[in-house]
Amino acid sequence: xxxxxxxxxxxxxxxxxxxxxxxxxxxxxxxxxxxxxxxxxxxxxxxxxxxxxxxxxxxxxxxxxxxxxxxxxxxxxxxxxxxxxxxxxxxxxxxxxxxxxxxxxxxxxxxxxxxxxxxxxxxxxxxxxxxxxxxxxxxxxxxxxxxxxxxxxxxxxxxxxxxxxxxxxxxxxxxxxx
Amino acid sequence: xxxxxxxxxxxxxxxxxxxxxxxxxxxxxxxxxxxxxxxxxxxxxxxxxxxxxxxxxxxxxxxxxxxxxxxxxxxxxxxxxxxxxxxxxxxxxxxxxxxxxxxxxxxxxxxxxxxxxxxxxxxxxxxxxxxxxxxxxxxxxxxxxxxxxxxxxxxxxxxxxxxxxxxxxxxxxxxxxxxxxxxxxxxxxxxxxxxxxxxxxxxxxxxxxxxxxxxxxxxxxxxxxxxxxxxxxxxxxxxxxxxxxxxxxxxxxxxxxxxxxxxxxxxxxxxxxxxxxxxxxxxxxxxxxxxxxxxxxxxxxxxxxxxxxxxxxxxxxxxxxxxxxxxxxxxxxxxxxxxxxxxxxxxxxxxxxxxxxxxxxxxxxxxxxxxxxxxxxxxxxxxxxxxxxxxxxxxxxxxxxxxxxxxxxxxxxxxxxx
Numbered sequence: 001x002x003x004x005x006x007x008x009x010x011x012x013x014x015x016x017x018x019x020x021x022x023x024x025x026x027x028x029x030x031x032x033x034x035x036x037x038x039x040x041x042x043x044x045x046x047x048x049x050x051x052x053x054x055x056x057x058x059x060x061x062x063x064x065x066x067x068x069x070x071x072x073x074x075x076x077x078x079x080x081x082x083x084x085x086x087x088x089x090x091x092x093x094x095x096x097x098x099x100x101x102x103x104x105x106x107x108x109x110x111x112x113x114x115x116x117x118x119x120x121x122x123x124x125x126x127x128x129x130x131x132x133x134x135x136x137x138x139x140x141x142x143x144x145x146x147x148x149x150x151x152x153x154x155x156x157x158x159x160x161x162x163x164x165x166x167x168x169x170x171x172x173x174x175x176x177x178x
Numbered sequence: 179x180x181x182x183x184x185x186x187x188x189x190x191x192x193x194x195x196x197x198x199x200x201x202x203x204x205x206x207x208x209x210x211x212x213x214x215x216x217x218x219x220x221x222x223x224x225x226x227x228x229x230x231x232x233x234x235x236x237x238x239x240x241x242x243x244x245x246x247x248x249x250x251x252x253x254x255x256x257x258x259x260x261x262x263x264x265x266x267x268x269x270x271x272x273x274x275x276x277x278x279x280x281x282x283x284x285x286x287x288x289x290x291x292x293x294x295x296x297x298x299x300x301x302x303x304x305x306x307x308x309x310x311x312x313x314x315x316x317x318x319x320x321x322x323x324x325x326x327x328x329x330x331x332x333x334x335x336x337x338x339x340x341x342x343x344x345x346x347x348x349x350x351x352x353x354x355x356x357x358x359x360x361x362x363x364x365x366x367x368x369x370x371x372x373x374x375x376x377x378x379x380x381x382x383x384x385x386x387x388x389x390x391x392x393x394x395x396x397x398x399x400x401x402x403x404x405x406x407x408x409x410x411x412x413x414x415x416x417x418x419x420x421x422x423x424x425x426x427x428x429x430x431x432x433x434x435x436x437x438x439x440x441x442x443x444x445x446x447x448x449x450x451x452x453x454x455x456x457x458x459x460x461x462x463x464x465x466x467x468x469x470x471x472x473x474x475x476x477x478x479x480x481x482x483x484x485x486x487x488x489x490x491x492x493x494x495x496x497x498x499x500x501x502x503x504x505x506x507x508x509x510x511x512x513x514x515x516x517x518x519x520x521x522x523x524x525x526x527x528x529x530x531x532x533x534x535x536x537x538x539x540x541x542x543x544x545x546x547x548x549x550x551x552x553x554x555x556x557x558x559x560x561x562x563x564x565x566x567x568x569x570x571x572x573x574x575x576x577x578x579x580x581x582x583x584x585x586x587x588x589x590x591x592x593x594x595x596x
Binding site for chain 1: 367370387388389390409412414427433434455457471478500515517520539544545563588589594
């Protein structure tokens, strides 16, 4: 699957997840065709009519081969900034809800920086980005013992290159389930 | 005991002199005479010549222009060398004495005064030939400049190779890039090599356990121990000049601060307490102060704090990004990564005059490291898609590049004298 498609699908999932906390199909034991005997509903020929519930779809949570959720897990940042952009808030909330719903789940927030500047300062910047994401996860129901942070600074670039195109993809926090 | 392997002599790095012959002293290093059977074990004169040229202080006469190739001072025709404009002459011979054992004779001759300035005989095993050549370069350099040479020293650096799933290596090589040996290989990043004062150990950061961790490794045996693996950052190790303490960055209390680790007591003392990023500690040569990077003023700048604690004072004001500061061995200069106009270059601050000068002209230059004599700065720079090591003389007059076959090369650390 193309990366873009994957992001789209996941964003849709995330929206669905945050929009409805319960499943949107009713219990199917309540649906069905009514018994035709007994009281008729205003018909003369002993026939009754009734509707059935609409077929729906349950939102599945895609998983990886190792069973952890396959959301988009990368949050991107501006240059020299650790502020989470608003477009990533629903994504972080979705992760927070998952963590809140299952206290046995553990995540590592991997902080990264672009290659500019010095390496150890970039380690500190990567950690600061992870701290921003952690704060939002905690604010939305995750517990601190579920979250570990690890900064790689500029040591593990997602994209190799010396331009803004590469740099913008390298300033990131990756959410990884353990 | 160091065991030598066949691959050892192979060069992993080649050197290109990229700039500068201005104001250099003319010298001729005559190929040494070979008195033995079989091929010449090592072109010692070639190694010496390359060392002297790389220092930026000498220009060497091309071998093809030499009118004669004397191997001892009594054979020297001084008039010829004066005509060629040579001030000094290095001559010598290599004699085979027994299996893999040689006697190397070398003389440094003053062409104008027609007299020997230095002369030595060295009995040497084949495996130590290169080391001897660097040692001779040091003797010549000191005799002619009055300053200590730094040829017979080592450099450590980190490589990453193999694309998407790279392998990281920590190498130790001779100062000219030869005899590179990996002392640590990992599938996870390795960072921030720092030499002990006696040149026998390297501290570094490894992510091998899915966390950052500081190790100390003995370079001759490969034995190592973990020093710090607390939650969060364990980074930027810097050995104190007396070798008894190590400054480092830890963030287990919530944000990165500088700590001093005492080797004997294994105790950590917190030195900075600011809520900003404090990292990249570097010792003043007298061990009294720590220089560090902090963004407490909004942008990363260099600050200095007494090792025993106290109020930090800001050191840099020019440019909007100054980081990874290190003192020169004599304490007069601070080299740093200087960011300005979206370019990151190596700059030198003269603490006597407060003048900041930019020494390099890359866009992504980083990790400056002084030669132990303070004359050359080694640093990492980008060349195309890979990182290479480059060196620049502190006066900015000469530059050379060390080109490696090992993919991305970064974080050079020049060893102390040992």
